Structure formats: structure tokens, C-alpha cells
Amino acid sequence: MxxxxxxxxxxxxxxxxxxxxxxxxxxxxxxxxxxxxxxxxxxxxxxxxxxxxxxxxxxxxxxxxxxxxxxxxxxxxxxxxxxxxxxxxxxxxxxxxxxxxxxxxxxxxxxxxxPDGSALRDLRIEVVQLRRAMQTRPVIDLARGILMASFGLGAEEAWRVLVLASQNTNTKLHHLARDLVCAVQGDPPADAVQEQVAAAVAKVRSEVVAPAMDDGIDRVDD
Incomplete structure (x- = not known):
């Protein structure tokens, strides 16, 4: 393959x-x-x-x-x-x-x-980044699952919501994911985060619905 x-x-x-x-x-x-x-x-x-x-x-x-x-x-x-x-x-x-x-x-x-000194330093930095990413991946997956269950989203749609909300709140994605997971445990996120997540959900849903409506119009016209 x-x-x-x-x-x-x-x-x-x-x-x-x-x-x-x-x-x-x-x-x-x-x-x-x-x-x-x-x-x-x-x-x-x-x-x-x-x-x-x-x-x-x-x-x-x-x-x-x-x-x-x-x-x-x-x-x-x-x-x-x-x-x-x-x-x-x-x-x-x-x-x-x-x-x-x-x-x-x-x-x-x-x-x-x-490797020389510069390459070795780059390797060490990359190792740290890899370890951090491996540690944050589970909480991101949990947050995506929460969004899927809460809003009836698909996996790719939930990921898109996380990315949009992260960008709009200027928050690192894994920090946003952690806040969403904590919310399920009884610690609600800040109002700004809730608003941006809701806005992101609405935007992603509109992106999904619009092509479907266009296809329906095309079929009627045909």
C-alpha cells in the first residue's frame, strides 16, 4: 500500500x-x-x-x-x-x-x-514537541467526541469546530479541548469560549447545509 x-x-x-x-x-x-x-x-x-x-x-x-x-x-x-x-x-x-x-x-x-550542535538542538526540540503532542492528543479526541455527541456532528465537522473556536479565541487547540472536557465534569468554560464554540458550530453546519441545498436546487432545475 x-x-x-x-x-x-x-x-x-x-x-x-x-x-x-x-x-x-x-x-x-x-x-x-x-x-x-x-x-x-x-x-x-x-x-x-x-x-x-x-x-x-x-x-x-x-x-x-x-x-x-x-x-x-x-x-x-x-x-x-x-x-x-x-x-x-x-x-x-x-x-x-x-x-x-x-x-x-x-x-x-x-x-x-x-549531528552537529545545531542539528542536535533541533532534534531535542522536536522530541519535546512530539512528546507534548502525544500527551495532548487524548484530550483533543475527547473534546471532539463531546462536540460530536452534543451537536450531532461528524468527526471532521467536530475537528473543524475545534480549529475555528481555537483561532477565534486565540487559544491553543489543546487548551480549548481541555476546557471542553472540564465542562463535562462540571466546570463550565468562559463565556467567550462558549460563544465562539457555538458560533463555530453554526458556521460548520452552514457549510454542510449550503452544498446540500445547492445540489437540491440543481436537481429541481434539471
Missing amino acids: AVRGELDLEAAEQLEYALRAALGAAAGGVDLELGGVAFCDCSALNVLLGLREQSLRQGKTVALRTTGPAVDRLLALTGTWTLFEAPCPDGDGDGHGGGEGSGAAHRSGGPAET
Whole structure:
């Protein structure tokens, strides 16, 4: 299965759905080609790790056949390369072959393991950011579920509401999500936050309804 584009939090749900469907249809497992992935963050890594756990329960495999720099960097930073190594047909060595874009440098002592001071500082900053994102992802998912249940929204619509309300209140998305989760536990958010969430819900609903009305008008005209 070949995956291309940018794998971020917004794309994670679609990625998870596609990968789980592929694993379910596979007899022995899924081989992934990620050489065309231009950006990859911890939300995509969480999807891959979850897919691997599911494959183990089913007696199947998940292996990375090709990767690009974005995926190489993330797997090297998190130390998860060995979890996705593809076995060679003869059982000797890893399945990447050490070619370009295979991530071999990260595992075999190549230049990527000896960065200069500036690169090392950037790596440490990125690790901190990844850890923070992995810590905030659960509360964001909870907040999205609350919006879906409260307003009858779909997953993508609830995400859009979170983003809009975050922008309009100048609040970090995970802080807004935390406020919404706390509200369920009896600590209501500030009036400004409630107003912006309501406004975002109305806007997202209008974006959904408008195309549907246009389609109905087109059908009547036809």
C-alpha cells in the first residue's frame, strides 16, 4: 500500500481507516511504501503503532518497504524503526536493503546519528514537541467526541469546530479541548469560549447545509 502527502492530525483518522481496511483484507499483512510522504507527525505514528498491535493480534505483519526523510526522522527520534522492519525473504538482515530513502542511516551508524550542535538542538526540540503532542492528543479526541455527541456532528465537522473556536479565541487547540472536557465534569468554560464554540458550530453546519441545498436546487432545475 502506497501512502503519499502530509500525515498530520487532520489526516490521521482517514489514514487509520484505510490502513485497518487494508489489514483486514490482507492474508499475511501489509507492506507500506511511505517514500511519497512529505510530512509525518506523531499522530500518524500513533496510527502505525496501533495498526502494528492489531496485526500482531491477528498473526499478521506491518512492514515499511520504503520511507522518505520525514518518516525516517520521526522513526529515528522515537526509536521505533525496528518495529516496522521488513524481513528479507532469506531471513538475513532488514528488508530495506540500505538504499536511498530506506532509513538505513538511522540504524547503521550513518551521518544521521552524529549531528552537529545545531542539528542536535533541533532534534531535542522536536522530541519535546512530539512528546507534548502525544500527551495532548487524548484530550483533543475527547473534546471532539463531546462536540460530536452534543451537536450531532461528524468527526471532521467536530475537528473543524475545534480549529475555528481555537483561532477565534486565540487559544491553543489543546487548551480549548481541555476546557471542553472540564465542562463535562462540571466546570463550565468562559463565556467567550462558549460563544465562539457555538458560533463555530453554526458556521460548520452552514457549510454542510449550503452544498446540500445547492445540489437540491440543481436537481429541481434539471
